[in-house]
Amino acid sequence: MLIKNISNGFVHPVSSEITPASVYSTRRQMIRAMAGGAAGATLAGFAARDVFSQTATQRPGKLAALATTKTAVAGGVTMEKPTEYKDASTYNNFYEFGTDKSDPARNAHTLKTTPWTVEVEGLIKKPGKFALDDLIKLSSLEERIYRLRCVEGWSMVIPWIGYSLSELIRKVEPQGSAKFVEFVTLADPKAMPFVGSRVLDWPYVEGLRLDEAMHPLTLLSFGMYGEVLPSQCGAPVRLVVPWKYGFKSAKSLVKIRFVEKQPGTAWNKAAANEYGFFSNVNPEVDHPRWSQATERRIGEDGLFAKKRKTLMLNGYDAQVGSMYAGMDLKKFF
Numbered sequence: 001m002l003i004k005n006i007s008n009g010f011v012h013p014v015s016s017e018i019t020p021a022s023v024y025s026t027r028r029q030m031i032r033a034m035a036g037g038a039a040g041a042t043l044a045g046f047a048a049r050d051v052f053s054q055t056a057t058q059r060p061g062k063l064a065a066l067a068t069t070k071t072a073v074a075g076g077v078t079m080e081k082p083t084e085y086k087d088a089s090t091y092n093n094f095y096e097f098g099t100d101k102s103d104p105a106r107n108a109h110t111l112k113t114t115p116w117t118v119e120v121e122g123l124i125k126k127p128g129k130f131a132l133d134d135l136i137k138l139s140s141l142e143e144r145i146y147r148l149r150c151v152e153g154w155s156m157v158i159p160w161i162g163y164s165l166s167e168l169i170r171k172v173e174p175q176g177s178a179k180f181v182e183f184v185t186l187a188d189p190k191a192m193p194f195v196g197s198r199v200l201d202w203p204y205v206e207g208l209r210l211d212e213a214m215h216p217l218t219l220l221s222f223g224m225y226g227e228v229l230p231s232q233c234g235a236p237v238r239l240v241v242p243w244k245y246g247f248k249s250a251k252s253l254v255k256i257r258f259v260e261k262q263p264g265t266a267w268n269k270a271a272a273n274e275y276g277f278f279s280n281v282n283p284e285v286d287h288p289r290w291s292q293a294t295e296r297r298i299g300e301d302g303l304f305a306k307k308r309k310t311l312m313l314n315g316y317d318a319q320v321g322s323m324y325a326g327m328d329l330k331k332f333f
């Protein structure tokens, strides 16, 4: 059955059975069915080449499986070939474990993810502490293939598992005064060798405007590639905000706080002229030290690998662009 939500452009093929996330051939069939069916209009925007380029990706078989009941198609990115798991899990930014891309995979095994609780507090009617299992069960898990564009100029395509953060936000009932959401991550100096170092202010914090946090694309993610998140990718729960530079997608969340004023964020505090609060992917606004017009896809390195053009709002303009109507994106970068 296809459920189309006109307002946000989503097309959800809903299955009554649990479909293993690793069955990409099923997705290929589904995409074909959709292209010829009710969702044809939505898919017309995709190049046929992209629609059929999806190649089979096996579940890596390294961590516990995390089944999804729905597969969501969000934006044009879904049709891109996912980055290899080995690349996505060894080339990371997670400064609590070191500043080198290979440090998190090497060091994050010290992260203890059980027990884990996420505190939801601030300007809401129903504050509370969620044990991880309860948080996972709060809504049905979907697989969503999103492109993530790092501010440093590389990108990846990841089959994330999670649900829209809006599901949680609705349950805790924000008060009228809540205008922003602050995301606080774990800062445990015993498990995280770089917490205490002077690179960043700890804990690593991030923030979104309430409408951004409520946007259906904003994902509360518990897994990737059909399995729970590896520690270096932000286990056991992280944010994925696909139209913003990677650093907005805070890893290993422990607190979600509803506030009235725009919260300080880790990278903005470190260098306000380089990292704004919004940090929307924007090929037209250069980083002070480099261009943001192109990107390198992880796994396509090599001397002759062609750079890709970075898309406005990382390719999600149609879904999220209206939230920034009338805003000068050079000023609010």
Ligand SMILES: Nc1nc2c(c(=O)[nH]1)N[C@H]1C(S)=C(S)[C@@H](COP(=O)(O)O)O[C@H]1N2
Pocket (backbone or CB within 6 Å): 091, 092, 093, 094, 095, 096, 148, 149, 150, 151, 185, 186, 204, 232, 233, 234, 245, 246, 247, 248, 249, 250, 251, 252
């Ligand atoms: N807690 C925390 N979250 C974080 C970071 C970090 O250093 N600490 N790095 C960010 C940056 S800069 C990027 S690009 C993404 C990278 O996510 P990935 O390693 O899963 O690709 O995580 C973001 N989330």
Ligand SMILES: [Mo]
Pocket (backbone or CB within 6 Å): 093, 150, 151, 152, 245, 246, 247
């Ligand atoms: Mo990043």
